[in-house]
Structures are given as structure tokens and as C-alpha cells.
Amino acid sequence: MLRHSFTRCARLPRASRVLDLVASLSTTTAQKAAANRAVIFTDAGNPAEVLRVQSYDPPSSPLADSVKVRFRLSPINPSDINVVQGVYPATPMKMQFGGDEANVGGNEGLAEVLEVGSAVKGLKRGDWVISAKPQVGTWSSLRTLRAEDVIKLPAESLSEVNPPTAYNMLHEFVQLKEGDWVLQNGANSAVGQAVIQIAARKGIKTINFVRNRPDIDHLMSQLVQLGATHVFTYDALSDKSLAKHVKQWTSDNPIRLMLNCVSGPDTTAMTRLLGDNAHIVSYGAMSKKPLSLPTSLFIFKNLCAQGFWQSRWYQQHSRQEREDLMKTLADFKLKEPEHEILDLSAEPSDEAATQRLRHVLLKMEQGFGKKVLLRLG
Ligand SMILES: NC(=O)c1ccc[n+]([C@@H]2O[C@H](COP(=O)([O-])OP(=O)(O)OC[C@H]3O[C@@H](n4cnc5c(N)ncnc54)[C@H](OP(=O)(O)O)[C@@H]3O)[C@@H](O)[C@H]2O)c1
Structure with missing residues (x-):
């Protein structure tokens, strides 16, 4: 037996979680002016020790071929942890923070388009996108990305995972x-x-x-x-x-x-x-x-x-093929895995946000059992 x-x-x-998520996103958007923060690290190491939260100046308007987006939910995936540990074959995104360069974590994230460059076709303010390019540093809030590096999601498929x-x-x-x-x-x-x-x-x-x-x-x-x-x-x-x-x-x-x-x-x-x-x-x-x-x-x-x-699949397929895949997936209306949103946007200081983040990372190390989604702005 x-x-x-x-x-x-x-x-x-x-599935009701996706709708819950959309509702919670709109409420938050309406409720407060968002912060602009990123989760960064300088040297590879134990995430609960090397990751910290850092505020940064918002980027200026996007170039002609780019879009300005706000990442609204970005998962902390096992591979992201491996990148921070320095044991994953991918180079994290680097950004300047007050004259110092640091790595920004995060490979996946759900972002809202806020501004569109003059030559961009097929995207408009209010669209929801994910990144087709690996390691763009999705643990951040306001960013400019090249339009060809994002995939537009069908409205009905808003999903963080x-x-x-x-x-x-x-x-x-x-x-x-x-x-x-x-x-x-x-x-x-x-x-x-x-x-x-x-x-x-x-x-x-x-x-x-x-x-x-x-x-x-x-x-x-x-x-x-x-x-x-x-x-x-x-x-x-x-x-x-x-x-x-x-x-x-x-x-x-x-x-x-x-x-x-x-x-x-x-x-x-x-x-x-x-x-x-x-x-x-x-x-x-x-x-x-x-x-x-x-x-x-x-x-x-x-x-x-x-x-x-x-x-690699994203690199080898056209924008049309990527968007078609998202439409196919939207039709499945999949139930989301259990998750918890870690909202660090309202923390009073970067230090307080870092402390909260590290506390959750320690819990994850011990087997938290739920996907953690970061909201930084
Ligand atoms: N190749 C790709 O394109 C691609 C894309 C996405 C994800 N991934 C990979 O797919 C895997 C799952 O990602 P995810 O985001 O779906 O993960 P997730 O939701 O965070 O789940 C992690 C899974 O790994 C299991 N696990 C953790 N440590 C383990 C161990 N020592 N032995 C056996 N199982 C263990 C967990 O089981 P417990 O509940 O028992 O801890 C859980 O089932 C990761 O390796 C990720 O890097 C690859």
C-alpha cells in the first residue's frame, strides 16, 4: 500500500486571487503617493545580510524607444536568492545610487506603464507589462525600460507569478x-x-x-x-x-x-x-x-x-510570439500559488524597510512556504 x-x-x-490583486493594486495607487525604492546589494552573500533597501531619484522622461514604468509586485524567487548569493550564472542589473554603483535584485515583476517614448508603438500609459529581458532589477519602483524588452499583458491576465x-x-x-x-x-x-x-x-x-x-x-x-x-x-x-x-x-x-x-x-x-x-x-x-x-x-x-x-525562450521568440503566449495563459485563468505581499513602500525610512525585508528573508531561509512578493512603490 x-x-x-x-x-x-x-x-x-x-481563481479569485488575481482579481483580489488587481483590486488591491488600484486601492493602493489611489491611496498614497508612492515611494521610490530598490532592494540592492554591493557584494554577493547571504541575502538576509547583504540586501538593503535604498531610496533613489525617479528617472526622467523616457527616451524615444523606451517606457517609464512602475514595478508594482516583484516576486522573490529561488533564482533571485541564488543571484544575490553569487551562485547563479546571471549578472544582476547595476544602478547608480548617489554616486555609488550597486546591484539591483529581481528578475520578474509586474509593472504599470506610466509614460511612453515618442517612437514607441503598441504600448500606452496604463498598460501592464513584464520584462522579457532577464535581470532588469525588478526589485525597484520607477524605472525606464526599452519598449522592445517588455511584454504587454492582456488586461484579464494580471498575475504576479x-x-x-x-x-x-x-x-x-x-x-x-x-x-x-x-x-x-x-x-x-x-x-x-x-x-x-x-x-x-x-x-x-x-x-x-x-x-x-x-x-x-x-x-x-x-x-x-x-x-x-x-x-x-x-x-x-x-x-x-x-x-x-x-x-x-x-x-x-x-x-x-x-x-x-x-x-x-x-x-x-x-x-x-x-x-x-x-x-x-x-x-x-x-x-x-x-x-x-x-x-x-x-x-x-x-x-x-x-x-x-x-x-532563453524570450530571447529566441518575437514580441508577437511572447504576447500571444501571454494571451494563451490568460485564458487558463490559473489559480495563483499562496503568496504574501511585502509592502515596503510605506516604511518610514530605508533602514526600517531593510530591517523588515531581512526579517522576511530569514523566515524564507527557514522555509516560509509562501511566495513573497515585494512592493516598493
Ligand atoms: N528555468 C526556468 O526558466 C525557470 C523559471 C522559473 C523558475 N525556475 C526554477 O524553478 C524552481 C522553482 O521555482 P519557483 O519560483 O516555482 O519556486 P517556489 O515557488 O519558490 O518553490 C520552491 C520549490 O523548491 C522546493 N525546494 C526547496 N528546497 C528544496 C530542496 N532542498 N529539495 C527539494 N525541494 C526543494 C520547495 O519545496 P518545499 O515546499 O518542500 O520547501 C518548493 O517546491 C527553482 O529552481 C527556480 O529557479 C526556473
């Missing part, structure tokens, strides 16, 4: 059809939750792995409500009956896609569940361990191991 497994038993709940990574991984590697199966780890991550939902909408079944925890049943039932077909903890991988069960479930349709954001020994064990000609697509390495794959899987099962990086 497999322990810690849940199967689908409920329909997907309606964008799911393109999940969508693209489900479409770019294996031609999946209704009834097919996908295996994934880190299933409760923001990306993992989007994978579950998009797959469920398309009739694709998912086998999901998460880490064990005291309230594991609660997490499992949440993922099942999102549309997960099965949810397991990694402990189930040592149960010999798991492979047998998976084989029974997938006998007509062996698993051909596995999404990996963890790596390490548990991920290696998961590959035993794959069918012939499967693709394992790695997009993160949360365990900070290497991915080791049995040679036999390549020889006898024709396994293909690949990587995916959404930033």
Missing part, C-alpha cells in the same frame, strides 16, 4: 495529448502548481512529488484540488510497489515527460518511472545536488535529457 498519496477528487476551484515556464515545458519537448502522463518534482512550487493546472485543463495526467512535512495531507489535497492526478512524497520512491502502480495506471501511455527542478538522488529514483523515449527536462536544481542518470536509461530506453530556461 502506498503511503502519502492523494488522487484527484475535486474540480479546480475558480507568470506561468510561461510551465506552459512551454509542457509544449516544447513532447507532443502531449489528452490522457498522456507527466511526472514532476517540486510540485508545490509556483511553476509546479502551474504545470498541474495547465496539464489538467488539457486532460493530461500528472504524477507529482513533494517533500514530506507535518501538514503533508493538507498540501496534497491542495494540489489535488488544483488538478493533480497523484501526489507523493519522495519517501514513496523507496516503496517497491510504486513502480508497479505507476505501470498499471500508465500501461497504455507510458510516461514520456518528466519535469525536474530539484535534482539529487530522489530525482534519479523518479526516472525509474519513465517509459521509453522519455524526455527529462531540468529547469531548476533546488537540492543544489547534481543530476545523475543511469546510463542504461539512455541505452535501453532512449532517454533524452534537456534543460529549459524561460529567459
Whole structure:
């Protein structure tokens, strides 16, 4: 008997968080004149020690090819933490603060267009955009960005955690059809939750792995409500009956896609569940361990191991293709992962804002369990 497994038993709940978010944004806009702050660091290190909040002068009007935007919500993602630690292969944005240069954190963020350069086409004041360019320093408020580096969001899709990574991984590697199966780890991550939902909408079944925890049943039932077909903890991988069960479930349709954001020994064990000609697509390495794959899987099962990086996808696709993707995603009306907004715009001083930020970063280090979204102005 497999322990810690849940199967689908409920329909997907309606998403209301996105609307809540839009409402909370408009209220805040109306309520107060916004501050202009950024979360910066000079040297790489422990985020709770090196990150600080710094006010800065607002930029002047945008050049002809640029837009002035205000970032309204910017997530603190695992890769952002790695950039601050100096262990992620990306160079953070540099800005001048009172004559000194510092790095500005943040790779993703939802921004409102405030002013448009004279030669910019297709964007207007009031549009909502995200950055197509990596590492623009989204942990900031007022900024000017080149218009070609932003993607306009359809009004109905306002979302702070964008799911393109999940969508693209489900479409770019294996031609999946209704009834097919996908295996994934880190299933409760923001990306993992989007994978579950998009797959469920398309009739694709998912086998999901998460880490064990005291309230594991609660997490499992949440993922099942999102549309997960099965949810397991990694402990189930040592149960010999798991492979047998998976084989029974997938006998007509062996698993051909596995999404990996963890790596390490548990991920290696998961590959035993794959069918012939499967693709394992790695997009993160949360365990900070290497991915080791049995040679036999390549020889006898024709396994293909690949990587995916959404930033590369943006670089390789046109503005039209990026905007089309956002429209497609808007139509899914995905439920947002649990999140908390850390509003530092109203803190009385940069020191007070820094203290609050560091307190939250310490909580995140210990496993906060919710996505933290920064609001700096
Ligand atoms: N390649 C790309 O284009 C791309 C795009 C977006 C994100 N990513 C990557 O995708 C991953 C998830 O990002 P996200 O923003 O969705 O993350 P998130 O919502 O912050 O969730 C982090 C996930 O990592 C898990 N985790 C943390 N430490 C772990 C460990 N030592 N062993 C196993 N699992 C661990 C967490 O599980 P617990 O709840 O058990 O802590 C949680 O499921 C990250 O690695 C990120 O860099 C890649």
C-alpha cells in the first residue's frame, strides 16, 4: 500500500486571487503617493545580510524607444536568492545610487506603464507589462525600460507569478495529448502548481512529488484540488510497489515527460518511472545536488535529457510570439500559488524597510512556504 498519496477528487476551484490583486493594486495607487525604492546589494552573500533597501531619484522622461514604468509586485524567487548569493550564472542589473554603483535584485515583476517614448508603438500609459529581458532589477519602483524588452499583458491576465515556464515545458519537448502522463518534482512550487493546472485543463495526467512535512495531507489535497492526478512524497520512491502502480495506471501511455527542478538522488529514483523515449527536462536544481542518470536509461530506453530556461525562450521568440503566449495563459485563468505581499513602500525610512525585508528573508531561509512578493512603490 502506498503511503502519502492523494488522487484527484475535486474540480479546480475558480481563481479569485488575481482579481483580489488587481483590486488591491488600484486601492493602493489611489491611496498614497508612492515611494521610490530598490532592494540592492554591493557584494554577493547571504541575502538576509547583504540586501538593503535604498531610496533613489525617479528617472526622467523616457527616451524615444523606451517606457517609464512602475514595478508594482516583484516576486522573490529561488533564482533571485541564488543571484544575490553569487551562485547563479546571471549578472544582476547595476544602478547608480548617489554616486555609488550597486546591484539591483529581481528578475520578474509586474509593472504599470506610466509614460511612453515618442517612437514607441503598441504600448500606452496604463498598460501592464513584464520584462522579457532577464535581470532588469525588478526589485525597484520607477524605472525606464526599452519598449522592445517588455511584454504587454492582456488586461484579464494580471498575475504576479507568470506561468510561461510551465506552459512551454509542457509544449516544447513532447507532443502531449489528452490522457498522456507527466511526472514532476517540486510540485508545490509556483511553476509546479502551474504545470498541474495547465496539464489538467488539457486532460493530461500528472504524477507529482513533494517533500514530506507535518501538514503533508493538507498540501496534497491542495494540489489535488488544483488538478493533480497523484501526489507523493519522495519517501514513496523507496516503496517497491510504486513502480508497479505507476505501470498499471500508465500501461497504455507510458510516461514520456518528466519535469525536474530539484535534482539529487530522489530525482534519479523518479526516472525509474519513465517509459521509453522519455524526455527529462531540468529547469531548476533546488537540492543544489547534481543530476545523475543511469546510463542504461539512455541505452535501453532512449532517454533524452534537456534543460529549459524561460529567459532563453524570450530571447529566441518575437514580441508577437511572447504576447500571444501571454494571451494563451490568460485564458487558463490559473489559480495563483499562496503568496504574501511585502509592502515596503510605506516604511518610514530605508533602514526600517531593510530591517523588515531581512526579517522576511530569514523566515524564507527557514522555509516560509509562501511566495513573497515585494512592493516598493
Ligand atoms: N528555468 C526556468 O526558466 C525557470 C523559471 C522559473 C523558475 N525556475 C526554477 O524553478 C524552481 C522553482 O521555482 P519557483 O519560483 O516555482 O519556486 P517556489 O515557488 O519558490 O518553490 C520552491 C520549490 O523548491 C522546493 N525546494 C526547496 N528546497 C528544496 C530542496 N532542498 N529539495 C527539494 N525541494 C526543494 C520547495 O519545496 P518545499 O515546499 O518542500 O520547501 C518548493 O517546491 C527553482 O529552481 C527556480 O529557479 C526556473
